[in-house]
Amino acid sequence: MAQYYTQKLRRFGPTPLGVDWSCMPTQALRFRKLLKLCDFDSPFSLNDVGCGYGALLDYLALYHPLTSIDYLGIDVSSAMVRSARKRRSGDLIQFHHGRESPRQADYSIASGIFNVMLDQPLRVWEHSIEATLVHLGATSRKGFAVNFVHQSVPREMARPGLYCANPMQWIxxxxxxxxxxxxxxxDYAMSEFTLIVEY
Structure with missing residues (x-):
């Protein structure tokens, strides 16, 4: 998985295509849905699992510049983490190379990390999703948000190695x-869905 995303970054650079998204508007739309989790009226801490090159920070700076956010980005690709560190820095911005967050935060989000299973057997991939959801729950005091490609995506649009999920299974x-x-x-006119998981 780390190699897959590292190759994307090398080919397309720190852009939506570099993290396997089609364009900036759809990436921003995903962020908007995921961030429905957060209360922007007061400061909070946020873990961004699968942060890529740190695109969420661009979105937060544009749409929520007045909220103090203690941000930690986590990614399995060391190249992504290096790119993110070059692009963004600050007292409340950190990045970590790994599969899991090393800290607990108020909220966590994970955008697109379950979509690309490559040649993994389905049961192995779903076991990995279960473990990740449990970890997100353990490291998020108030809740977390994740997204999936919907299982209703037309067969001709589903590329090999793409995981298409049944919403009821994960709810x-x-x-x-x-x-x-x-x-x-x-409700956002894309072949995917978002889950806001709160305690």
Whole structure:
């Protein structure tokens, strides 16, 4: 997985294509849906799992410049982390190379990290998703938000190695395993959905 995204970054640079998204407007739309989790009226800490080159920071600076956010970006690709560090720095901005967050925060988000399973067997990939959701729950005091490609995506649009999810499977998992309240969002005219998971 780290190699896959490192190659994307080398080919396309710190752009949406460099993290396997099609364009900036759809990337921004995903961020807007994920960030429905957060209360921007007061300071908070945020873990960004699968941060890539740090694009979320650009969005936050543009749309929420007055909110103090203690940000930690986490990514499996060391090249992504290096790129993010070059692009953004500050007293409240940190990056970590790895699969999981080393700290607890008020909120966590993970955009697109479950979509590309490559040649992993389905059960192995879904076990990895379960472990990641449990970790997000353990490291998020107030809640977390994730997104998935919807299983209803037309077959001709689904590329090899793309994981298409059943929303009820993951809503049920978060409710049963994590004891959380889950808000389902799919009203943004894309073949995907967002889960807001709160405690």
């Amino acid at each position: 049920g998992f978060c409710e049963r395993r994590l004891g959380a309240q889950v808000h389902f969002i799919d």
